[in-house]
Structures are given as C-alpha cells and as structure tokens.
Amino acid sequence: MEKQSLKFFFLFVFSLVVCSFSGCYPNNDEPIEEYDIVATFYDQNHDFSKISTFWLIDTVGHGNVKNPKKNHDQTIITEVRRSLESLTWTSAESDTEADIIVFCSVINTDVYTYWYDYWYDWWWYWYGYYPYPYYPWSYGGITYSYSEGTVIIQMMDRKEVPQDTPPNTVVARWAGILNGVTNDAPANIERRIKTGVEQCFKQSTYL
Amino acid sequence: MKKVIIILGLLVATSYLSAQTSVWKVNWDMNAPLGQTTDFIGKFSMRGVSVEGSWFLNDNIALGGIFAWGLFYEKTGMITEHAPGYDITGHQWRYHNFTPLLFTGEYYFGTAGNIRPYAGLGAGVSFNETAKYIGLHELYSKEWMFTLAPEAGVMIPIANNVNAHVKAKYLHGFGKDADLQTFAISVGLAFTSYKY
Numbered sequence: 001m002e003k004q005s006l007k008f009f010f011l012f013v014f015s016l017v018v019c020s021f022s023g024c025y026p027n028n029d030e031p032i033e034e035y036d037i038v039a040t041f042y043d044q045n046h047d048f049s050k051i052s053t054f055w056l057i058d059t060v061g062h063g064n065v066k067n068p069k070k071n072h073d074q075t076i077i078t079e080v081r082r083s084l085e086s087l088t089w090t091s092a093e094s095d096t097e098a099d100i101i102v103f104c105s106v107i108n109t110d111v112y113t114y115w116y117d118y119w120y121d122w123w124w125y126w127y128g129y130y131p132y133p134y135y136p137w138s139y140g141g142i143t144y145s146y147s148e149g150t151v152i153i154q155m156m157d158r159k160e161v162p163q164d165t166p167p168n169t170v171v172a173r174w175a176g177i178l179n180g181v182t183n184d185a186p187a188n189i190e191r192r193i194k195t196g197v198e199q200c201f202k203q204s205t206y207l
Numbered sequence: 208m209k210k211v212i213i214i215l216g217l218l219v220a221t222s223y224l225s226a227q228t229s230v231w232k233v234n235w236d237m238n239a240p241l242g243q244t245t246d247f248i249g250k251f252s253m254r255g256v257s258v259e260g261s262w263f264l265n266d267n268i269a270l271g272g273i274f275a276w277g278l279f280y281e282k283t284g285m286i287t288e289h290a291p292g293y294d295i296t297g298h299q300w301r302y303h304n305f306t307p308l309l310f311t312g313e314y315y316f317g318t319a320g321n322i323r324p325y326a327g328l329g330a331g332v333s334f335n336e337t338a339k340y341i342g343l344h345e346l347y348s349k350e351w352m353f354t355l356a357p358e359a360g361v362m363i364p365i366a367n368n369v370n371a372h373v374k375a376k377y378l379h380g381f382g383k384d385a386d387l388q389t390f391a392i393s394v395g396l397a398f399t400s401y402k403y
Binding site: 030034035036037038039040041042043044148179180181199203204 | 285287291292293294295296297298341342343344
C-alpha cells in the first residue's frame with residue numbers, strides 16, 4: 001500500500017472502531033420497577049385442584065433479623081389474602097381445618113457494588129504483576145449501593161404439617177417469590193408488592 | 208489443522224513477497240439474526256465491525272482472514288418464561304456478542320483497477336457470548352463454535368488504491384445447543400496494495 005493509502009486506512013479503522021464501540025452497549029438506566037421479578041415454584045406431582053380452604057398465618061416472618069423493617073407487612077398479608085380468595089378458596093375457621101397453610105416472609109439486604117470500565121479491568125491485570133496491591137478504583141469508576149427486597153409466599157399441605165413438629169420442617173408445595181430494588185417511595189413499593197403478588201397467582205394457572 | 212495453517216501461511220507469505228498484491232477491508236457490519244439465533248434475539252443490529260486482509264495468489268484468487276465483532280441486543284419487556292416446576296416473570300435485557308475469526312478464500316472477477324465483484328468462503332471459529340438479565344440476576348453462557356461463512360461482494364474504485372466496498376455474508380456457527388446464524392450487509396472501504 002502507498003503511504004497515503006496506509007495513513008487513510010489506519011485513520012478509517014480508528015474512526016470506525018471508536019464510533020462502533022462508543023455505542024456498543026445499550027444503557028441500562030431503566031425505571032426501578034423494571035428490575036422486579038416474580039418467580040413461582042411448584043411441586044409437579046402435587047394435586048392443587050383439591051384445595052378449597054386455606055389458613056394464612058397473619059404474621060410475616062423476618063428470620064432472625066434485629067429490628068426488621070415491617071412497613072409493608074400488612075400490605076403483603078392483605079394482598080396474599082385477596083389473591084387466595086380470588087381463587088375461590090375460603091379462609092378456614094382454624095389451621096387444623098384448612099387444606100393448606102400459607103406463610104409469608106421478607107428478606108431485606110443491602111448490596112454494595114463497584115462498577116468500573118473494561119479499561120480498568122485490563123489495567124488491573126497489567127499492574128497485578130507488581131509485588132504490591134493495585135487498586136483500579138483509585139482511577140475512576142462508580143461505587144453504588146442499593147437495597148434489595150424479597151417477599152416469599154409459601155404454601156404447605158396442612159396434612160403434611162405434623163402437630164408436634166415446627167412448620168419450618170415441612171416442604172412447601174408452592175412458593176411465590178417477588179424480588180426487586182427497594183430504594184423507592186413507600187407508595188410505589190406498596191403498588192409493586194400488589195402487582196407482584198397478583199402476578200404470582202396469575203402465572204400459577206394450575207392453582 | 209496445524210499443517211493447514213502452515214501451508215496457508217506459506218502460500219500467503221510467498222504470494223505477498225513475489226507480487227506484493229493485497230487488499231485490506233474495513234467494514235461496518237449490519238447483522239440480522241436468523242434461524243436458532245432468533246430464539247434468543249430477533250432484532251436487527253447496526254452494531255458490528257470487521258477487518259479483513261487478503262493476499263492474491265494470482266489475478267483472481269486471494270487467501271486471507273477476517274476478524275469481526277457483532278452485538279445483538281433486545282429488551283423484551285415484561286414476559287413470563289415457563290419451565291417444568293417453575294415460572295419466572297420480569298423484564299429481560301438480552302445481549303449476544305459474537306466474534307468470528309476466519310480464514311478466507313476469495314475469487315475476484317474482472318481486472319485490477321476496475322469494479323471487482325467477488326465471491327468467497329470463510330472458515331474458522333467464532334466466540335459466542337450470550338447474557339440474559341432478568342431483574343437483578345444474570346444468566347450467562349459462552350462457547351467457541353466452528354464457523355462457515357459464504358459471502359459475495361464488490362469493490363468499486365473511488366481513489367488511488369482506495370475502493371468502496373459492499374458485501375453480503377451468511378455466517379453459520381455450529382453450537383452444542385443452538386447455532387449462531389446471521390446475515391450481514393457490510394459497507395466500508397477496501398485498500399489495495401500498490402501493484403494491484
């Protein structure tokens with residue numbers, strides 16, 4: 001290639017690569033509720049068609065967490081009860097008379113993470129050969145945190161719950177899980193819980 | 208495989224030293240997913256580049272290689288995926304990166320300095336990487352695939368040793384679970400050597 005062409009060639013390659021890579025990955029700056037997921041798990045061998053009564057434990061579990069956030073407990077119980085009734089199931093007079101026992105629990109976690117560009121990644125590997133620790137984040141990047149909340153709804157067959165055994169040893173035959181970011185206004189969280197609980201039952205067409 | 212690489216290398220080096228005729232192409236690739244690739248992402252993509260170089264064995268036949276990169280992206284909206292024993296609903300962000308690295312053989316019609324249509328075949332490997340984000344969770348997989356890529360294009364002289372270049376390429380990577388299938392239209396520039 002002639003010198004002139006060679007220059008032009010490298011300039012063109014450089015321009016094309018810069019233009020392409022500058023827009024290579026679409027931005028994920030999306031509304032917070034778009035990160036919500038609803039997952040339901042079920043025992044394929046269980047006959048859900050015979051269920052007509054339920055017993056909903058009206059206390060939401062928070063595990064062994066000290067000072068748990070209980071702001072949305074009542075909303076969870078209300079929405080789960082509403083969804084169970086929409087299946088034409090009725091609330092039993094006592095737990096011993098119900099076909100299923102329903103128990104709700106909540107897990108809140110704070111997530112701390114660090115985002116850095118691939119450039120920093122390569123930089124880190126390069127300098128990793130030196131006998132001292134190298135911290136790529138001193139050159140840029142973003143540290144961010146968010147709170148993640150998970151609501152778990154579990155259904156247990158009442159007949160499988162022995163009276164002399166704590167309920168937590170019983171296998172759930174159905175479980176619904178809502179998961180999402182909870183850095184949001186309380187009213188929005190309430191709305192997202194409602195939508196999520198409804199979706200749990202909507203996608204469980206076998207109930 | 209090793210022997211083939213050595214023979215190809217010798218052929219390329221010999222032709223380059225004897226005639227110094229080569230062509231380098233830089234392309235912007237626009238990719239459309241086909242076949243099994245559409246099961247993951249069905250959306251056309253403007254994100255792709257490729258660089259290729261070929262050395263002429265004679266006036267019409269050239270051997271070389273191509274390195275390309277392409278990305279398919281699709282945001283699905285809220286969908287429910289069903290599987291035995293569980294169902295998951297959420298917005299999904301799907302990414303499919305593919306990076307073919309192929310040896311190429313091309314046959315050029317016409318003569319040097321004029322419009323030159325050509326047809327060729329590429330063979331080699333592709334690095335295939337898919338990522339699916341559902342909510343805060345990621346499902347990721349990667350795979351190297353044996354790849355074949357027939358193509359046809361044309362070079363149109365626009366300046367001394369510089370040509371406008373357009374080509375169409377079908378690419379097929381053979382995967383374990385799903386194949387990589389794309390159709391690309393590439394536009395760019397082709398830079399020819401002095402004696403070409």
